[in-house]
Amino acid sequence: MYSAEIMLKRLINIKLFKKQYMLSSTIPANTEESVYRGINKVNYTSNLDINEPSLNSPVPIFRILNDTGDILNNCKSIIIPENNELIKMYKSMVLLSIMDKILYESQRQGRISFYMTNEGEEAAQIGSAAGLNSNDLVYGQYREAGVLLFRGFTPEQFMNQCFGNIDDLGKGKQMPVHYGSKNLNFVTLSSPLTTQLPQAVGSAYSFKRSKVDRCTIVYFGEGASSEGDAHAAFNFASTLDCPIIFFCRNNGYAISTPANEQYRGDGIVSHGPGYGIATIRVDGNDILAVYNSVLKAREYVMTHTRPILLEAMTYRRGHHSTSDDSTAYRSKDEIKQWSIKNPIIRFKQLLEKNNLWNNQNDVEYEKETKKQLMQLFAIASKKNKPNWREMFNDVYHEIPNNLLEQMNSLEDHISQYSDHYPKQ
Amino acid sequence: MHSTINKYSLICHATKNILCGCLKRYSSHFVYHPEPISNELGKTSKKNMYQAINSAMDLVLSKDSNSVVFGEDVGFGGVFRCTSGLRERYGKDRVFNTPLCEQGIVGFGIGLAVAGTTAIAEIQFADYMFPALDQLVNEAAKYRYRSGNLFDCGKLTVRTPCSAVGHGALYHSQSPESFYAHAPGLKIVMPRSALTAKGLLLSCIRDPNPCIFFEPKIMYRLAVDDVPDDDYELPLEKAEVLVEGRDITLIGWGTQVHVLLEVAEIANKDFGISCEVIDLVTILPWDKQTVANSVKKTGRAIVSHEAPLTGGFGAEISASIQEDCFLHLESPIRRVTGYDTPFPHVFEQFYLPNKWKCLQAIKELVNY
Numbered sequence: 001m002y003s004a005e006i007m008l009k010r011l012i013n014i015k016l017f018k019k020q021y022m023l024s025s026t027i028p029a030n031t032e033e034s035v036y037r038g039i040n041k042v043n044y045t046s047n048l049d050i051n052e053p054s055l056n057s058p059v060p061i062f063r064i065l066n067d068t069g070d071i072l073n074n075c076k077s078i079i080i081p082e083n084n085e086l087i088k089m090y091k092s093m094v095l096l097s098i099m100d101k102i103l104y105e106s107q108r109q110g111r112i113s114f115y116m117t118n119e120g121e122e123a124a125q126i127g128s129a130a131g132l133n134s135n136d137l138v139y140g141q142y143r144e145a146g147v148l149l150f151r152g153f154t155p156e157q158f159m160n161q162c163f164g165n166i167d168d169l170g171k172g173k174q175m176p177v178h179y180g181s182k183n184l185n186f187v188t189l190s191s192p193l194t195t196q197l198p199q200a201v202g203s204a205y206s207f208k209r210s211k212v213d214r215c216t217i218v219y220f221g222e223g224a225s226s227e228g229d230a231h232a233a234f235n236f237a238s239t240l241d242c243p244i245i246f247f248c249r250n251n252g253y254a255i256s257t258p259a260n261e262q263y264r265g266d267g268i269v270s271h272g273p274g275y276g277i278a279t280i281r282v283d284g285n286d287i288l289a290v291y292n293s294v295l296k297a298r299e300y301v302m303t304h305t306r307p308i309l310l311e312a313m314t315y316r317r318g319h320h321s322t323s324d325d326s327t328a329y330r331s332k333d334e335i336k337q338w339s340i341k342n343p344i345i346r347f348k349q350l351l352e353k354n355n356l357w358n359n360q361n362d363v364e365y366e367k368e369t370k371k372q373l374m375q376l377f378a379i380a381s382k383k384n385k386p387n388w389r390e391m392f393n394d395v396y397h398e399i400p401n402n403l404l405e406q407m408n409s410l411e412d413h414i415s416q417y418s419d420h421y422p423k424q
Numbered sequence: 425m426h427s428t429i430n431k432y433s434l435i436c437h438a439t440k441n442i443l444c445g446c447l448k449r450y451s452s453h454f455v456y457h458p459e460p461i462s463n464e465l466g467k468t469s470k471k472n473m474y475q476a477i478n479s480a481m482d483l484v485l486s487k488d489s490n491s492v493v494f495g496e497d498v499g500f501g502g503v504f505r506c507t508s509g510l511r512e513r514y515g516k517d518r519v520f521n522t523p524l525c526e527q528g529i530v531g532f533g534i535g536l537a538v539a540g541t542t543a544i545a546e547i548q549f550a551d552y553m554f555p556a557l558d559q560l561v562n563e564a565a566k567y568r569y570r571s572g573n574l575f576d577c578g579k580l581t582v583r584t585p586c587s588a589v590g591h592g593a594l595y596h597s598q599s600p601e602s603f604y605a606h607a608p609g610l611k612i613v614m615p616r617s618a619l620t621a622k623g624l625l626l627s628c629i630r631d632p633n634p635c636i637f638f639e640p641k642i643m644y645r646l647a648v649d650d651v652p653d654d655d656y657e658l659p660l661e662k663a664e665v666l667v668e669g670r671d672i673t674l675i676g677w678g679t680q681v682h683v684l685l686e687v688a689e690i691a692n693k694d695f696g697i698s699c700e701v702i703d704l705v706t707i708l709p710w711d712k713q714t715v716a717n718s719v720k721k722t723g724r725a726i727v728s729h730e731a732p733l734t735g736g737f738g739a740e741i742s743a744s745i746q747e748d749c750f751l752h753l754e755s756p757i758r759r760v761t762g763y764d765t766p767f768p769h770v771f772e773q774f775y776l777p778n779k780w781k782c783l784q785a786i787k788e789l790v791n792y
Contacts, residue, residue, distance in 0.1 A: 137539065171572035180571050187538060188571035192562045198528050199563070202535020202543070209517060209541070210490065216535075228555070232528030239523055240532075394573045395608050397632040400661060400709035403608075 058266045061313055062293060063283035067341060069349025071288075078292050081130065083356055089130055089150075089287060090351055091365065093122040093344045096146045098369050099155055100318070102377060103162060103176075107322040111381060112162045114176045118145050120317030123287035123343030124249050126150050128312075131294030132217060137207075138186045139200040139218040141193070142177055143249065143316075147219070151184040155373055159380035171394070172386045194224040197233030197246070201307075204242035208305055215301050217245040217294075223254020225268050234275040237307035245297045246277075246309040249284065251316035256329040269311040277309050284312030285343040288350075315341070385422070388414075453588070453778045454682040458649050459619040465652035473615075474644040476622040476651045477506045477583070481544060483655050484629050485514045488542050491629075493519045495529055495546030503548060504585060504644050530556035530582060534564050537577035537634070544629060550586035550638060551595045557603070564634040565609030578632035583625070585641035586614070587679050587730050588776060592641075593769035599678070599731040599762075604636055605708045605740070611660060612707040614638040616681040618649040623658030624705070631660060640678040663711035665718065669700035672724040672786055675715060675741060677704040680728050680777065687779040691786050699786065707737055715741060716748040723754035724789045728777050733761045755792035758785045 034042040064075050081089065100117040107115040118125060125146030132138075138147055145158065157169065161179050164172035170180060170188060180188025187196070200218035207214040224230060225248060237244050248268040252259050259267070272279035278300065282293040290312055297308045315338040319326045326335075351357035392399060392407045399407070414421055461468070471479065484491050493507055493514075499521040501508030511519040522529050529545050530553075536543035547553045553560075560582070568576040587599045604612050611633050615621035621639065628635035666681070667688055674684040681703045688699035700718050704710055719725045725745050727738035738759040745757050760777040768775050 169572055169574060170570065173572060174570050178570070180574055182574040188575055190563065190566070190570060192558060195531060195559060195563050198531025198559070199535035199538065202532035202537075202541075203539035204535070205492075205532070206490075206536050206539035206541040209492070229527055229531060229559075232523075232525045232531060235523045235525065236528050236532050240520070394569045396611075396709070397568070397576070397578060402709050402712065405712075 053265060053270075055266060059269045059279070059281045061281050061283050062289050063286045064288040064292065065283075065286045065346055065350060067346065069346050069351075069353060071350070078288070079295060080288065081291065085130070086351060086356060089126050089291075090344075090347055090357060092126045092146065092150045093287070093347065094362075094365060095155070095369055096122055096126070096149055097344060098366065099145075099149075099158060099373055102370075102373050103159070104318075104322065106162075106377065107176075112176050114322055115162065116142055116177045116321045117318035118143055120315050120338060120343070121249055121251055121284065122146055123347065124284035124290055124312040124314050127287040127290030128217070128219075128247055128294045131291045131298060133213070133298070135185055135214050136298070137200075137203050137214065137216045139196040139203075139216060140179075140186065140189055141196065141220050141224060141249075142189055142191070143221070143251075144219045145177065145179065148179055148181065148184065148186050151181075151186060153179065153181055153184060153186070156376050156380065157181075159376055160383070163380050163383065164385065165380060165383035166386050167380075167383060168386075171390050173394075194220060194227035194229040194233075196220070197224075197229050198236060201233050201237045201240070201242050201244055204237065204244035204307075205240055208241070208243055213302065215243040215245060215298060217247055219247045219249060221254060222248060222250040222252075222259050222268055223257065223262055225271065226254075226262055230271075234271060234277060234307075234309070238275045238277050241305050242307055243301040243305050244307045245294065245301055246307060247294075248309070248311045249314060250311050251284075251314045253316050253320070253326070253330070255320045255324060256326070258330075267311055267313075269309065272309040277307050279309045279311070281311045281313065284314030285341050285346060287343060287347050314343075317342075388421075453773065453776050454679060455686050456643070456647055457617075457682050457685045458647075459617050461650045465656045466654040468650035468652050470648055471618050471622075471651040472643075472645050473618040473621050473639065473647040474504055474506045476618040476649070477625055477639065478508060478510070479651065479653070480622045480625040480629070481507065481510060482513070483626065484542065484544070485510060485518060487655075490540065491518070491542035491544065492536065493544045493546070494522050494532075496524050496548045497521060498546050502546060504641060506583070506639075506644075507546070526552055526554075526556040527559050530559040530564065530580075533580045533582065534559060534567065534577045534634075537579035538567070538575055541579065542629060543577075543580045545580065545582045547582060547584040549596055549641075550584040550600050551598045553582075553584055553600070556582075560604065560610065560634075560636070561607040565607040567609070567634070569609060576632070577634050580634045581625070581628045581637055582635070583637045583639060585644070586638040587640040587642065588767070588772060589642045590772065591769070592767070593772075594766045596641075597730075597767040597772075599638070599729060601636075601638055601677075601707045602731055602735060602737040602740075605737055607708075609634070610708060611635040612638070613660060613705065614640065614678040614707065615705070616640075616678060616703050617643070618647045619651050620658060620705070621647075622651055623656050624660070626655065627657040627660050630657065635660075638678065642679055658705075661706045661709050661711055663705055663714040664703045665700060665714065666703055667699065667701040669698040669722065671698045671722055671790055672726065673700045673702060673715070673718040673722045674726050674728065674782070674786075675702045675704055676728045677707065678730075680730060683777070683779050683782060684728060687782040687786065690779065690783055695787065695790075697786060697790055704741075710737075710741070712744055712748070715745065719745050719749045720752045723752050724757075724792075725749075725753075726758045726760055726782065726785050726789065728760040728782055730762050730776060732764045733759055734764050736761050755789040758789055760785050 129147040129150035160167040162176040204216040533543040533545040691697040742757040
């Protein structure tokens with residue numbers, strides 16, 4: 001136990017110390033070359049402040065078109081595609097939406113096992129695809145059918161994949177919507193979320209080393225950005241100087257989880273500064289804004305050999321997939337409110353105002369497209385499935401002995417129990 | 425993911441032990457059996473396993489301009505020195521550090537391979553590879569299959585140190601090969617020596633399938649062979665019969681091969697038991713035929729590995745022997761392995777499937 005006197009002396013000493021400390025701190029803090037690795041310059045401060053995130057001033061959203069399809073007055077140095085390109089973009093959006101309706105309904109009728117629509121995100125997909133070079137490598141998540149469509153994947157190829165028939169490029173191995181095309185530089189999709197991000201970074205590094213005029217673009221949702229692979233990818237891309245466009249489709253929902261339960265910062269774009277990555281936030285329902293953002297992003301990654309993070313603000317109007325009913329977690333009013341912001345209608349209004357399209361064109365194109373797609377659907381549905389032996393192919397470059405043995409044992413089994421297996 | 429102190433303390437220990445010349449502590453559970461000296465593959469020089477691995481990567485980097493080596497601390501030579509001198513020779517765009525993130529390293533490596541680059545990734549310890557399990561199992565292993573062969577990542581090789589080292593405890597000692605053996609599409613290889621490490625690593629790097637190359641870390645310095653200076657490849661998916669015998673077949677891989685070689689000598693000398701010793705070499709896809717041929721001849725089999733018993737790869741081999749060699753068996757198939765515990769620290773000598781446990785099993789099976 002200390003005596004009262006000693007305690008008092010100690011208190012006085014502490015006070016003196018504090019006073020001295022305050023006096024010596026009157027010399028102004030200054031800026032110095034940093035001794036801390038990885039930090040360029042550092043300011044010292046004598047103010048103990050907590051650095052609150054600046055959530056009150058969200059990063060603005062770049063847009064060119066207003067909700068009624070007029071070009072905003074103050075748009076500077078934007079690029080408007082040639083008329084025929086504009087029409088190609090519009091037709092791709094409409095085609096995508098018609099194909100979605102047919103394939104969605106076919107799943108409901110039990111014709112295919114699964115489907116995911118792109119409803120509401122047509123502008124983000126087609127606009128970004130139009131801004132790329134055809135040899136840029138695309139890594140998708142699963143809601144990028146429009147990108148592939150714009151690159152030239154035919155409705156027939158989409159349907160072959162959804163049926164897993166003999167002409168499916170993926171040879172019937174994956175669930176519907178897991179598309180891929182070597183010729184169109186679109187890496188085959190996989191179901192695990194966000195795994196494509198660090199892979200896309202690796203491909204970008206490869207392109208950088210080979211000095212070809214190619215970048216990679218990788219698509220993902222705002223939900224996917226919560227996975228560890230997103231952090232890995234941002235950090236690798238930045239530290240290893242990779243020419244890659246991270247394209248986030250912030251569509252408001254990861255299945256049922258709303259975006260405000262996915263993050264607490266200013267969306268996905270706010271991740272950029274933390275990794276030292278440049279960013280653009282764009283109106284994902286404005287096809288011209290998305291197109292211009294990707295053009296500019298591409299130029300940036302190629303000239304700076306640096307990554308860029310693009311956040312397209314949009315809304316998933318459809319259900320997550322055919323296994324989901326989104327009315328269980330969001331109101332019809334909310335969906336209706338976004339129907340007014342339909343990116344196809346918005347773009348159509350622009351085309352109409354410029355006499356590039358009209359209602360009559362719309363009716364004819366829709367009718368013709370539907371007819372054509374229904375025919376293709378009927379053909380794809382009737383094609384055979386690949387031979388069951390295909391199950392053992394492509395596990396390895398060459399079939400190893402253990403798989404040959406297993407294939408032979410299945411052959412033997414089927415010869416005895418053929419009635420219980422689908423006929424080829 | 426893991427403490428830097430742990431990683432570096434191991435290196436410090438390693439360095440200290442080398443300096444003191446007290447390798448005894450490491451080699452207490454096995455005697456290294458050097459590879460026979462041969463000039464078949466050209467001029468040789470004395471190399472330990474890390475130098476042999478370094479030589480393999482050096483060859484690849486010099487011959488294939490579209491090849492890269494990367495991982496944590498790889499730039500300065502790696503914590504086990506496997507990449508030493510490579511950055512100086514080939515530049516920092518080809519031999520480089522990555523951020524500390526295993527799932528990033530493997531994912532990045534897959535992407536490199538997809539774009540046509542030969543990717544040699546290092547994961548600093550096999551114990552820390554689990555954050556990359558998704559990238560390895562769901563991505564690398566399935567890339568070719570799921571795309572109908574449109575895309576593949578066969579140019580990816582992941583190197584990683586594994587197995588007991590004398591004092592590595594739970595997180596610097598694991599032998600996790602069987603986890604990955606459940607992922608069709610991967611090739612999984614573990615060398616037993618400096619000489620095989622170089623030849624097998626070169627094969628893995630050039631194999632058109634993604635490979636995981638497990639390097640038993642205790643042998644980095646301890647395993648010294650006359651290693652050919654030139655380029656050579658050793659066959660994957662092929663087990664090797666190292667000692668021919670009549671009475672019992674002993675199957676192992678990595679460090680455990682040396683335990684089995686020593687125990688075969690003891691069994692022969694002290695008990696007149698003739699053991700056939702097989703190094704499995706490739707865990708996936710494994711060489712069933714060589715194992716079955718041997719067991720049909722000897723009628724008895726022991727599979728031995730450091731990893732825990734339950735779900736270990738020994739279980740797979742035992743089941744397969746039972747199916748293929750049932751009528752030839754003179755005794756049950758035995759597994760002599762680590763226990764179903766985490767890898768312990770001060771109990772390491774009790775945990776390991778050492779020569780005495782193997783010897784006891786041999787005697788029991790021969791007298792069954």
